[in-house]
Amino acid sequence: xxxALTQFQLEYGYLINPLIVGTLVSIVCSVVGCFIVLRGMSxxxxxxxxxxxAGVIAGYLFMKVIFGQESHLGGMLIGATLxxxxxxxxxxxxxxxxxxxxxxxxxxxxxxIFAMGSFLLSLDYIGGIVQIDIYHFIVGxxxxxxxxxxxxxxxxxxxxxxxxxxxxxxxxxxxxDPIMAASIGIPVLAVEYLLTACTSLVVVSxxxxxxxxxxxxxxxxxxxxxxxLTDRLDRMIVTSAILGVIGFWIGFxxxxxxxxxxxxxxxxxxxxIFFLCLVLAPRYGLLADWxxxxxxxxxEIMEDVLGSVMxxxxxxxxxxxxxxxxxxxxxxxxxxxxxxxxQGLLDVDHGKLKLTKDGLFEAKRLVRAHRLWETxxxxxxxxxxxxxxxxxxxxxxxxxxxxxxxDDKLGHPITDPHGSPIPIDEKRISRDGKVLLSWLREGxxxxxxxxxxxxxxxxxxxxDIVSMGERSKDGAIWTVITASGTQLELDHDxxxxxxxxxxxxx
Amino acid sequence: MSQIxxxxxxxxxxxxxxxxxxxxxxxxxLDISLAIEEGKLVGIIGPNGSGKSTLMKSMLGFVKPDVxxxxxxxxxxxxxxxxxxxxxxxxxxxxxxPITVREVAAMGRYSYRRWxxxxxxKDYKLADDALEKVRMSDYRGRQIGQLxxxxxxxxxxxxxxxxxxxxxxxxEPFAGVDAATERAILDVLEDLKNDGKTVVVVxxxxxxxxxxxxxxxxxxxxLFGFGPPKMILNPKLLGDVYEGTLxxxxxxxxxxxxx
Numbered sequence: 227x228x229x230a231l232t233q234f235q236l237e238y239g240y241l242i243n244p245l246i247v248g249t250l251v252s253i254v255c256s257v258v259g260c261f262i263v264l265r266g267m268s269x270x271x272x273x274x275x276x277x278x279x280a281g282v283i284a285g286y287l288f289m290k291v292i293f294g295q296e297s298h299l300g301g302m303l304i305g306a307t308l309x310x311x312x313x314x315x316x317x318x319x320x321x322x323x324x325x326x327x328x329x330x331x332x333x334x335x336x337x338x339i340f341a342m343g344s345f346l347l348s349l350d351y352i353g354g355i356v357q358i359d360i361y362h363f364i365v366g367x368x369x370x371x372x373x374x375x376x377x378x379x380x381x382x383x384x385x386x387x388x389x390x391x392x393x394x395x396x397x398x399x400x401x402x403d404p405i406m407a408a409s410i411g412i413p414v415l416a417v418e419y420l421l422t423a424c425t426s427l428v429v430v431s432x433x434x435x436x437x438x439x440x441x442x443x444x445x446x447x448x449x450x451x452x453x454x455l456t457d458r459l460d461r462m463i464v465t466s467a468i469l470g471v472i473g474f475w476i477g478f479x480x481x482x483x484x485x486x487x488x489x490x491x492x493x494x495x496x497x498x499i500f501f502l503c504l505v506l507a508p509r510y511g512l513l514a515d516w517x518x519x520x521x522x523x524x525x526e527i528m529e530d531v532l533g534s535v536m537x538x539x540x541x542x543x544x545x546x547x548x549x550x551x552x553x554x555x556x557x558x559x560x561x562x563x564x565x566x567x568x569q570g571l572l573d574v575d576h577g578k579l580k581l582t583k584d585g586l587f588e589a590k591r592l593v594r595a596h597r598l599w600e601t602x603x604x605x606x607x608x609x610x611x612x613x614x615x616x617x618x619x620x621x622x623x624x625x626x627x628x629x630x631x632x633d634d635k636l637g638h639p640i641t642d643p644h645g646s647p648i649p650i651d652e653k654r655i656s657r658d659g660k661v662l663l664s665w666l667r668e669g670x671x672x673x674x675x676x677x678x679x680x681x682x683x684x685x686x687x688x689x690d691i692v693s694m695g696e697r698s699k700d701g702a703i704w705t706v707i708t709a710s711g712t713q714l715e716l717d718h719d720x721x722x723x724x725x726x727x728x729x730x731x732x
Numbered sequence: 733m734s735q736i737x738x739x740x741x742x743x744x745x746x747x748x749x750x751x752x753x754x755x756x757x758x759x760x761x762l763d764i765s766l767a768i769e770e771g772k773l774v775g776i777i778g779p780n781g782s783g784k785s786t787l788m789k790s791m792l793g794f795v796k797p798d799v800x801x802x803x804x805x806x807x808x809x810x811x812x813x814x815x816x817x818x819x820x821x822x823x824x825x826x827x828x829x830p831i832t833v834r835e836v837a838a839m840g841r842y843s844y845r846r847w848x849x850x851x852x853x854k855d856y857k858l859a860d861d862a863l864e865k866v867r868m869s870d871y872r873g874r875q876i877g878q879l880x881x882x883x884x885x886x887x888x889x890x891x892x893x894x895x896x897x898x899x900x901x902x903x904e905p906f907a908g909v910d911a912a913t914e915r916a917i918l919d920v921l922e923d924l925k926n927d928g929k930t931v932v933v934v935x936x937x938x939x940x941x942x943x944x945x946x947x948x949x950x951x952x953x954x955l956f957g958f959g960p961p962k963m964i965l966n967p968k969l970l971g972d973v974y975e976g977t978l979x980x981x982x983x984x985x986x987x988x989x990x991x
């Protein structure tokens with residue numbers, strides 16, 4: 227047993243350090259990445275990564291010249307972090323005091339600082355002192371991690387994670403609503419610099435795995451994937467960390483099996499995970515979006531179903547007949563029937579469809595819109611043979627105020643050009659409490675509640691009870707019988723000037 | 733809740749003194765001085781880019797003045813924490829932010845806890861009560877982007893209510909909401925006023941300004957007027973501020989003649 231362990235240690239022991247480091251770094255990168263993604267700071271993180279080179283060299287030189295220490299990791303780490311913060315401060319300065327926009331300022335600063343680093347490194351004098359493997363720096367080399375570096379990264383990781391946990395609410399609030407944050411006494415700028423310092427630390431750690439060019443992927447790709455999966459920040463952070471670790475392990479294994487560069491393979495894996503999330507995410511994924519679009523039943527088809535049930539002879543119709551009437555994909559029609567049943571507008575019994583009470587109101591509203599449109603089109607230059615099909619398209623435009631407009635313009639007609647009755651909106655009349663007298667049909671009893679000014683005021687008082695008589699002169703005259711039996715004849719304007727509450731429809 | 737300062741005089745809820753704020757070479761606000769008494773419903777009006785939002789941000793302590801100061805109940809605004817609640821403009825919010833309705837309302841309680849402390853059950857209870865008050869309880873678990881415009885506005889109202897601040901600032905709360913929501917928001921504002929709170933609203937609609945507010949601040953970089961609507965909504969003053977858009981004044985003048 228022990229021998230087997232030793233054997234294992236000898237063969238694979240070199241993988242232990244990289245795996246621990248990779249796991250820690252992936253977690254911390256993905257956690258900080260959430261705030262970077264939400265604040266739209268991705269490009270800034272990239273800039274910090276590039277400006278590190280100059281910081282690393284400065285740190286190296288400082289430790290070597292002052293303390294005589296060769297490639298002191300802590301020194302380089304502090305140098306890199308300071309360089310990151312300096313970059314952000316300069317970007318902020320340029321943005322604030324000039325007309326240059328932030329993305330341009332970032333572009334200028336990080337290339338400038340990066341160039342300064344590589345310029346210094348290429349000088350013979352400094353290049354002689356500083357032994358930095360620039361290739362290692364650019365593509366990363368997680369296999370080469372030493373135990374000392376492991377400890378340092380473990381400390382960095384715990385510091386950054388503690389900061390995120392302790393400052394969770396200030397970080398959340400300043401990302402979401404900095405103005406409110408300021409009003410309750412959170413130092414917004416200080417929190418921003420705290421996050422920048424964390425980003426610098428995280429970038430410096432991430433470079434061990436993926437190098438300066440790819441490190442941004444470790445930070446933003448898992449966070450962006452998690453952003454697609456959840457609706458809450460706390461869950462997004464946990465999800466991001468899990469995805470980051472999964473991405474690292476899979477990528478690292480692939481790299482070991484194929485003998486490829488670990489950094490590249492980790493980033494490829496994370497990108498693949500992102501695409502999986504992009505397509506498959508339950509709410510914000512492309513697939514979910516497509517299914518949602520496919521499943522929505524257009525209002526139009528639902529209304530056509532209602533219409534055909536209403537027009538059927540004995541108010542009942544089979545599903546097959548409906549499928550025959552409406553020229554739309556059968557699947558959508560069946561879905562509409564399901565939807566209408568769920569909304570309580572339709573009763574489905576052994577393949578037979580029947581309107582419920584609500585369904586009947588709804589259908590009448592539809593017929594009303596259709597017949598009003600027909601009446602209106604009849605007065606326009608639309609050719610007679612097109613009227614029905616046009617009205618059929620237009621009936622789906624049944625915005626309340628539009629239907630009211632048509633009704634009023636046409637003088638509240640009671641029949642359409644074919645002589646079919648135009649139903650009234652019964653539900654609205656009983657619900658609104660106060661409607662125009664002109665809407666009411668023969669047989670209604672109502673109490674006058676308001677009299678609006680009109681050219682020839684009607685001789686009637688608020689509070690009087692009236693019953694509606696016949697409409698005469700092609701519907702142009704409303705007959706109203708008062709409680710005392712007097713018969714009044716009102717024109718359109720007069721009928722519109724009276725607001726009534728319906729007593730009891732007979 | 734009115735406070736008496738040392739000299740025995742009543743201090744104003746909000747006092748702006750010689751305030752100048754600039755972004756770059758042009759001042760956004762120039763030499764603004766005004767004092768808003770407690771329990772007033774105040775509208776800030778003025779054309780686009782006249783510094784309305786900047787004045788509001790100054791009252792929140794979010795922008796640093798070049799000259800002058802803002803005092804909240806006699807204390808400099810930078811030392812005041814949480815006594816001023818704020819409802820942002822709809823366009824200023826990231827509606828895709830991963831946060832639920834309840835979490836937004838609970839933000840109103842942040843000022844009562846140290847930054848490392850968790851919110852308590854009582855805090856969540858107060859947040860839920862505030863949501864109930866604006867009739868948004870049914871949407872507690874929703875992500876804020878999945879609400880209609882009026883509902884979104886109400887969630888931020890709930891946050892302000894949960895904060896239980898003495899002063900409430902709203903940035904264009906009536907922009908892009910339907911008439912029913914406008915009425916509902918106004919009702920809440922009037923309730924707050926009756927509770928003795930001071931409410932300041934950035935408003936763009938001159939036609940309703942007189943009806944909604946006790947006092948109006950007319951702003952275009954400088955303070956053109958501060959007082960009751962009757963005094964502010966006079967064609968001469970508005971003409972100075974809204975150059976060119978004369979149609980509005982013609983209508984207001986007509987209204988004035990009818991009054």
